[in-house]
Amino acid sequence: MRPQGKDLLGLATITTEEIELILDTSARMKEILSRPIKKVPALRGRTVINVFYEPSTRTRVSFELAAKYLSADCINISASASSVVKGESLKDTARTIEALGADVVVLRHPLAGAAHLLANTIAAAVVNAGDGAHEHPTQALLDLFTVKEKRGNLKGIKVVIVGDILHSRVARSNIWGFRKMGAKVAVCGPATLIPKDVERMGVSVHHSMEEALSGADVVMMLRIQLERQKAAFFPSLREYSRLYCLTPERLSLAKPDALIMHPGPVNRGVEISAEITEHARSVINEQVTNGVAVRMAILYLLSGGED
């Protein structure tokens, strides 16, 4: 079995079966990561090109390692170092990359829809590694994988996503992903950071963290961008933190075995208190490890590695 499309652009359009396929394949990949020699020849002779128009360490390194563990050749292109600074359009850059022989292009871009544009332009598989505030499907898939690994099942669990939902591609992808897997999703944040009509994505909306956290199986904290305060989305970090920081007291409202997640990097003491980051129920570091396995699975499946 293979995913239906040639690309992975988002979880809004993917089927539940495709998500399950990716999660099952990720489990097999994770086993490879536990071996003393973490390398298999599955994608030998294939080329993965990471094109990053935004700074990122975590995601880029994760994709790079995923490609290398599968023996693919992997090249990184960052916007500042390429002809992008000479004014080349995304489409022209894409055609150049394709002419260079890429089998899979991993794109991180500050504008929503950029991965769609790329996917419509080139025959190579495109993996969206984050496009503006639209989607970040690999992050959501690794979150699904992490929760599934811990809980065994996603159906019926309650996931609470707290913070800047408005600007968060992680939130959007996770809402689609968890909803498709049968979980209940609640979003929580100040009114100014909740996007309009988000209820139509199948979530409940809360402004009180206490209310949102009640009975939660998963608490996912989002990074708050400090510059949002200047744009008057909230009065001060102090007040934001008072209302939306995950503290041990607030965590006690969730289920006793609730998981704590964060896509990173963490603003300690702002959205998540220092003691929580190190909490036994925090799976923040496992999210990073699982990210490599999930990205291996995606590269493998999109490269037609099955045959």
Added chain:
Amino acid sequence: MRLLIKGGTIVDPVSRRMFSGDVLVGEGKIAALGESLDDAVGDGGDVIDASGKLVVPGLIDLHVHLRDPGFEAKETIESGTRAAACGGFTSIACMPNTNPVADNQTVINYIRSKAKELGMVNVFPIGAITAGCAGKELCEMADLKEAGAVAFSDDGRCVADSGVMYRAMQYAAMVGLPIVAHCEDITLSAGGLVHEGYLSTMLGLKGIPAAAETVMVARDIILAEATGCRLHIAHVSTAGAVELVRQAKAKGLPVTAEATPHHFSLTDEAVAGFDPNTKVNPPLRSTADVEAVCAGLRDGTIDVIATDHAPHTPEEKDVEYGNAPFGMVGLETAVGLVWTKLVHTGILDPVEAVAKMTVNPARILGIPKGTLEVGAAADITIIDPELEEVVDPARFKSLGRNTPFAGWRLKGLPVATIVGGRVVYQREVARED
């Protein structure tokens, strides 16, 4: 030489009547209307068979961006007026946001003389409200009027400073021309790309709240009341704006409004695939807004259908959604959309639809157009209400191909356009699609 348009259904939006008959054209003017005028054509005269078709006053588009001077890669006066003719328009009013801006006599004179030299359709320039459309200093409005400007607008931008807008409207009222207002509170739209709603949320594209438009429509109506200036609201797209215009009219204020074909034909759902051809300002709105615009067209709140024809090059449009410029072309799809979405659906009868594209814009601009009276210039459009065609941007005469309607099957199309008695467009035998 005389021209006889024979056997059509004549639509007269002034008397609000439809009747079958012939139209005789001579010396560039309407010479006679009536039954069986065959004998009056004389030898060598041309005859157009209009049986089964509507013969209407030449259509007027009050809102066109011709892009010339300055942005000739997007459109020129030549390509734009040719596109207008193909779309059934005999007169167009063009917006001043060219480079240089039409904020002085020289640019107005250039546009008029160039259009006249090309001889395709009548072009009526709209002068800027403020120098450079920068929203700060008033243009020499009397000077612009003398050169031939028919209205003032900073379209594409809103005059953000209420004090400047107040004085602009006082001054325009004195000069005797209307203000065509692009209503957008840029502190609310700030960087937005699409209508703020479920689609903007789902796609992660920054939203433009409906309030950004509605707030500014309210301000400008208040200023129109305070100054007595005639105010024409461009491209109304929100339910709130429609309601404010309705209230203003009920109070008897000198306020008129237009809607574009894309704002009554499409909702923000069209944005779902990130097609930059759906990026337009004001943005495609919610279903409730589209319904309100249609209701406003039906009850007369919205006087005019205008295209906001805004051509761009493929290089500019074929990029990330956020990097693409706002705007879509409209001249060559307008009649088809009006008939398909408004007339065939029963929202407007043909007389009302024609009035919104002829006599109503003519009255707002104060131009002697939009009528089939004997003695008037022979500006005539012939529409086949049953003719169907699939929109193919490759066939456009406009240099702009940026339309979200590619592939749409439209029913009701212009088949001939006559300007001053001269046939500037006549459709070839029906094409097979």
